[in-house]
Amino acid sequence: MFNRPLIPILLILLVALLFWLRQPAGESMVSRTALVMGTLVEIKAYGEDRAQLEETIDTAFNEMVRLEQLFSSHLPESEISRLSAATGSFAVSRETAVLLELGIEMARLSDGAFDLGLGRLKDLWDIGGENPQIPGEQSLRRALHGAGPAALQLEGLQVRKQAPDLHIDLGGIAKGYIIDRAAELLLQAGVSSAAVNAGGDIRLLGDRQGQDWRIGIQHPRESDATMATLNLRNRAVVTSGDYERFFVRDGIRYHHLFDPQNGRPARGCQSVTVVAADAASADALATAAFVLGPRAGLDLLEQLPDVEGLLVTADGRRLATAGIESALEWH
Amino acid sequence: MTSSAVDPVQLEQVRQRVFLALFIALAVTLNAVEYLLPSPLPWFRFGLANILTVTALYLYGSRAAWTVALSRILIGSLLLGTLFSPGFLLSLSGGLLATLLMTSSFQLLGSRIGPVGVSVLGALGHAGGQLLIAWLLIVQHPSIWLMLPFFLLFSLISGMINGLAADMLLDFLLKHEAFARHKTTREFPSQTSGSDVT
Amino acid sequence: MALGELLQRLTRFDRYLILCLSLLVGVSFLLPFGRQAGARLIVEADNRTVFSAPLDTPRQFAVEGPLGMTRMEVRNGAVRVLHSPCPQKICIGLGEARRAGDLLACVPNRIVVRIEGDVEGAAYDLLSR
Numbered sequence: 169m170f171n172r173p174l175i176p177i178l179l180i181l182l183v184a185l186l187f188w189l190r191q192p193a194g195e196s197m198v199s200r201t202a203l204v205m206g207t208l209v210e211i212k213a214y215g216e217d218r219a220q221l222e223e224t225i226d227t228a229f230n231e232m233v234r235l236e237q238l239f240s241s242h243l244p245e246s247e248i249s250r251l252s253a254a255t256g257s258f259a260v261s262r263e264t265a266v267l268l269e270l271g272i273e274m275a276r277l278s279d280g281a282f283d284l285g286l287g288r289l290k291d292l293w294d295i296g297g298e299n300p301q302i303p304g305e306q307s308l309r310r311a312l313h314g315a316g317p318a319a320l321q322l323e324g325l326q327v328r329k330q331a332p333d334l335h336i337d338l339g340g341i342a343k344g345y346i347i348d349r350a351a352e353l354l355l356q357a358g359v360s361s362a363a364v365n366a367g368g369d370i371r372l373l374g375d376r377q378g379q380d381w382r383i384g385i386q387h388p389r390e391s392d393a394t395m396a397t398l399n400l401r402n403r404a405v406v407t408s409g410d411y412e413r414f415f416v417r418d419g420i421r422y423h424h425l426f427d428p429q430n431g432r433p434a435r436g437c438q439s440v441t442v443v444a445a446d447a448a449s450a451d452a453l454a455t456a457a458f459v460l461g462p463r464a465g466l467d468l469l470e471q472l473p474d475v476e477g478l479l480v481t482a483d484g485r486r487l488a489t490a491g492i493e494s495a496l497e498w499h
Numbered sequence: 500m501t502s503s504a505v506d507p508v509q510l511e512q513v514r515q516r517v518f519l520a521l522f523i524a525l526a527v528t529l530n531a532v533e534y535l536l537p538s539p540l541p542w543f544r545f546g547l548a549n550i551l552t553v554t555a556l557y558l559y560g561s562r563a564a565w566t567v568a569l570s571r572i573l574i575g576s577l578l579l580g581t582l583f584s585p586g587f588l589l590s591l592s593g594g595l596l597a598t599l600l601m602t603s604s605f606q607l608l609g610s611r612i613g614p615v616g617v618s619v620l621g622a623l624g625h626a627g628g629q630l631l632i633a634w635l636l637i638v639q640h641p642s643i644w645l646m647l648p649f650f651l652l653f654s655l656i657s658g659m660i661n662g663l664a665a666d667m668l669l670d671f672l673l674k675h676e677a678f679a680r681h682k683t684t685r686e687f688p689s690q691t692s693g694s695d696v697t
Numbered sequence: 698m699a700l701g702e703l704l705q706r707l708t709r710f711d712r713y714l715i716l717c718l719s720l721l722v723g724v725s726f727l728l729p730f731g732r733q734a735g736a737r738l739i740v741e742a743d744n745r746t747v748f749s750a751p752l753d754t755p756r757q758f759a760v761e762g763p764l765g766m767t768r769m770e771v772r773n774g775a776v777r778v779l780h781s782p783c784p785q786k787i788c789i790g791l792g793e794a795r796r797a798g799d800l801l802a803c804v805p806n807r808i809v810v811r812i813e814g815d816v817e818g819a820a821y822d823l824l825s826r
Contacts, residue, residue, distance in 0.1 A: 201800070201809050201811060203802065203807055203809065207802075207804065208800055208802040208804070210800065210811075212823075296785070296787075298784055298785075363822070363823055365824075367826075368824060368825050368826035369825070370823050370825050376822060381822050381823060382821040382822045382823075383821060383822070383823050383824070384821030384823070384824045385824075385825050386824060386825065386826030391791075392792060394821060394824065397821050398825075406825065407825040409826065412826070441825060
């Protein structure tokens with residue numbers, strides 16, 4: 169056989185080629201961005217079929233837009249806006265009910281640090297809006313009327329507000345929920361490796377070509393720097409920080425993460441990053457832990473199963489839950 | 500060796516086959532040992548098995564070199580369980596280009612090129628062939644060419660060392676009567692210790 | 698083993714060959730193999746790509762959105778928003794984008810700037826902020 173080298177070479181090449189063709193042709197990555205929920209959403213997905221990936225991502229974006237129209241408190245016709253305007257019992261869609269139920273659960277877990285009823289407080293401060301202001305004590309108390317862990321009662325699809333003038337704001341949870349839904353759509357379409365990133369709130373599906381996703385965590389005081397990297401797969405990562413939306417007056421930073429106790433920006437932390445199985449919980453818990461402050465906030469994250477996190481205290485110290493050490497690299 | 504009524508040509512053929520089989524066995528062993536050794540990077544292999552290909556080339560000619568190279572790749576990957584994997588394709592394409600360069604330079608240049616030159620060409624061919632196939636089939640990512648200079652430098656050095664090893668092996672073998680009686684198709688071009696070769 | 702003895706094992710051609718190949722390898726270190734000219738910036742308005750340029754050439758340009766023209770500048774390998782018709786000017790406050798995957802966006806004017814291509818030393822795939 170080996171007296172004619174060309175024949176075995178051709179044979180081997182042919183066989184190798186056949187085997188090669190049986191293997192997947194290699195993964196390609198599709199990355200698309202769109203403006204949803206007033207923020208830049210980027211979906212990255214790995215797969216074999218580009219066209220199908222793009223179609224799936226389109227579907228996911230459409231779903232996000234649809235949900236945004238359900239949950240936004242800025243759109244007057246959204247379900248949440250109508251719930252805010254309602255005085256009596258109000259029937260919501262199943263999706264809204266699921267989200268409200270999760271929000272109520274989060275409010276209970278965090279002893280009211282997470283609050284769904286801060287709609288009027290947020291309008292009052294108008295942080296990130298056109299006329300941000302520091303409200304007086306009186307107006308703060310009025311805006312907080314009816315808020316708290318017991319502000320909403322949910323029975324099936326019927327929602328009852330404790331106070332008729334309570335305005336719902338899903339700011340601390342809806343974004344997470346929406347990217348979860350997008351991730352679920354991707355998963356249902358057979359995508360096993362993807363990331364949905366809505367302005368820094370991230371939900372990961374699977375890994376990135378066999379490797380962990382490397383998630384940079386924004387440094388709360390240096391806008392061009394990261395303070396840590398998390399190596400993760402199949403997780404959601406949400407960071408809440410006082411640098412996201414704020415204004416400064418007389419040297420004091422007024423940001424968008426309010427303490428429902430007094431209606432003022434919480435002062436314990438610079439930023440909190442929560443790693444959880446789903447982005448909705450991570451979103452709500454990041455807000456809750458931020459409001460609770462370093463000690464109680466970290467305790468909350470430690471005590472919940474399948475939840476980890478890191479935070480930067482107001483004086484710049486960095487803390488992390490014990491379970492995240494292996495995935496965490498400080499910079 | 501006792502003289503008998505065996506046809507000397509036939510005897511020579513049998514002898515050549517036996518030695519080629521030995522060379523292949525040695526090449527496969529070296530190949531396997533190399534895989535077991537820690538390597539700084541997965542693709543940086545020293546290619547020790549090529550010593551045997553070069554030796555076969557200088558002792559028995561191009562066809563023998565092809566036999567050793569191809570058998571080594573096939574049996575080697577069979578042993579390591581990488582047969583028909585992407586890694587095998589890389590190894591095969593590297594081996595093909597390497598052997599092609601080695602045999603053609605040997606045939607074109609004859610005694611002007613020594614084992615070291617042939618080995619260096621082979622090592623560079625091996626690196627080039629692997630990268631080319633990796634580029635074509637596996638990762639069409641430009642950063643793969645970032646590795647090229649390091650790859651080439653490494654192969655140049657390993658090629659020289661392997662070539663010197665092959666040259667020494669040839670010296671050693673040609674002192675032995677089993678080879679001394681055997682005249683290669685070409686004059687053995689080594690400039691050293693030629694006196695022992697008759 | 699003396700180096701001379703080893704050199705003796707090389708034919709004249711071998712030595713020239715190795716010399717030439719060494720030079721070749723040396724040259725290959727200098728050539729920009731695979732080193733891309735640099736990352737590119739992509740500007741999308743209303744989810745359509747409207748502008749693209751390399752990041753290593755300084756320039757200023759403007760892109761039109763629903764609110765008007767957003768002016769941007771490429772300098773020192775980074776892109777930033779110079780002027781925007783949006784009310785908040787958050788896009789200007791976002792600073793610079795220079796690494797692959799970095800994003801700038803003017804949400805009211807529906808303009809997105811992202812960086813594509815391989816930039817060495819990207820320490821993360823996604824940024825949580």
